[in-house]
Amino acid sequence: MKTNEFVPQIPYGTRDFLPREAKYKRIVEGSLAGLFAKWGYDEVVTPTFEYLETLSAGSDEQMAQNMFKFFDKKNHILALRPDMTTPIARVASTRLKENSLPLRLFYLTNVFRYEQAQAGRQCEFYQAGVELLGVPGPAADAEVIALAVQAMKDSGLQTFQVNIGQVEFINGIMEESRLTAEQRQKVKQCMVNRNVVGLGEILTASGLSSDVQTLLRQIPLLYGKEELLEQAYAMVTNPVSRAALDNLADIYCLLKGYGVEQYVNFDLGIIRDFEYYTGMVFEGYTPGLGFPLCGGGRYDKMVSSFGVDCPSTGFALGIERVLLALERQGISLDADFREWYVGWEPGKLTEAIQKASELRMQGQSVELALFPQSRQEAAMSQKAKGCKELIYI
Numbered sequence: 001m002k003t004n005e006f007v008p009q010i011p012y013g014t015r016d017f018l019p020r021e022a023k024y025k026r027i028v029e030g031s032l033a034g035l036f037a038k039w040g041y042d043e044v045v046t047p048t049f050e051y052l053e054t055l056s057a058g059s060d061e062q063m064a065q066n067m068f069k070f071f072d073k074k075n076h077i078l079a080l081r082p083d084m085t086t087p088i089a090r091v092a093s094t095r096l097k098e099n100s101l102p103l104r105l106f107y108l109t110n111v112f113r114y115e116q117a118q119a120g121r122q123c124e125f126y127q128a129g130v131e132l133l134g135v136p137g138p139a140a141d142a143e144v145i146a147l148a149v150q151a152m153k154d155s156g157l158q159t160f161q162v163n164i165g166q167v168e169f170i171n172g173i174m175e176e177s178r179l180t181a182e183q184r185q186k187v188k189q190c191m192v193n194r195n196v197v198g199l200g201e202i203l204t205a206s207g208l209s210s211d212v213q214t215l216l217r218q219i220p221l222l223y224g225k226e227e228l229l230e231q232a233y234a235m236v237t238n239p240v241s242r243a244a245l246d247n248l249a250d251i252y253c254l255l256k257g258y259g260v261e262q263y264v265n266f267d268l269g270i271i272r273d274f275e276y277y278t279g280m281v282f283e284g285y286t287p288g289l290g291f292p293l294c295g296g297g298r299y300d301k302m303v304s305s306f307g308v309d310c311p312s313t314g315f316a317l318g319i320e321r322v323l324l325a326l327e328r329q330g331i332s333l334d335a336d337f338r339e340w341y342v343g344w345e346p347g348k349l350t351e352a353i354q355k356a357s358e359l360r361m362q363g364q365s366v367e368l369a370l371f372p373q374s375r376q377e378a379a380m381s382q383k384a385k386g387c388k389e390l391i392y393i
Ligand SMILES: N[C@@H](Cc1c[nH]c[nH+]1)C(=O)O
Pocket: 082, 083, 084, 085, 129, 130, 131, 274, 295, 296, 297, 298, 299, 313, 314, 315, 316
């Protein structure tokens, strides 16, 4: 290979998948596509970029700032999709209006957000996800959580858990308190970032009664098993928060039916970074990753911002996050090795081509030498290329 002085860079927050990583990615994606299909979901593919206005339907100020934006020739503002939930809501509201509900859709694709890049967190990243559109109620929420559990299992992970919260629990408490919209936003931001100190400061300055302050301070700590729901029920009196807890209890009951309750904890402090959530929200965690592997929840209003009333729920799993977790946990995937290396002595290329074609027709993978080699050289190449067997002609 020729070399020169120029070392080309790739943009901040992007990465290459070299052959081994690309192979692992393909294996994980393949098993997830198979899983989603088994649960009755159909794949959809949408444009990588859309009008900013469309993609902004479900996002707050922060998310809008984190989108990659640019102009088309007519000066329309376009953006790279920051997730797939909004594009799918658009598709469901326009193209799939006539389909009978519920709609079960899945995707395996790249999405784009400005992020502080680190291992497992890039500005361009891959997601496998599902959206279950057109149904309110706990049955749909339980289905997507159970499917997320299965997705983590089928990705090869053995140790993980799912934490479930409910945005209406916090909303009920906020409505009851007399915080201004701006204060609420700040409180939520502290909760998103798990910034307990910042939360304390805002509350101290808020002038709220000490009871409400204590309650709000406790939200990030409301974490535990099934009993947590009762404990939280005793802490709140407003009907919105109580209905949220009842909803979680109903979902949990169905999760027991799926036999996945051992993976489930409740975390009433979860606020996800999309504004569109209206009910149950959840995140999946695995040891060795300081951020969630997957996340999702119910969004009942977002599709209606495209003109069709369509309560919906879903989740997405980060593919790079899964790959990183597998690597950190020392789990290797069953990657197929190439079966044959076909080497040949001078003058035997045509014969070697015929042999390689024959093996390929039998479904075997073959790497064919492109220049003559001695048997010994061919054996060395076979090893170096990781092929299981050598044929020397
Ligand atoms: N789009 C969300 C996940 C999700 C899918 N459906 C509902 N939520 C995300 O990228 O985090």
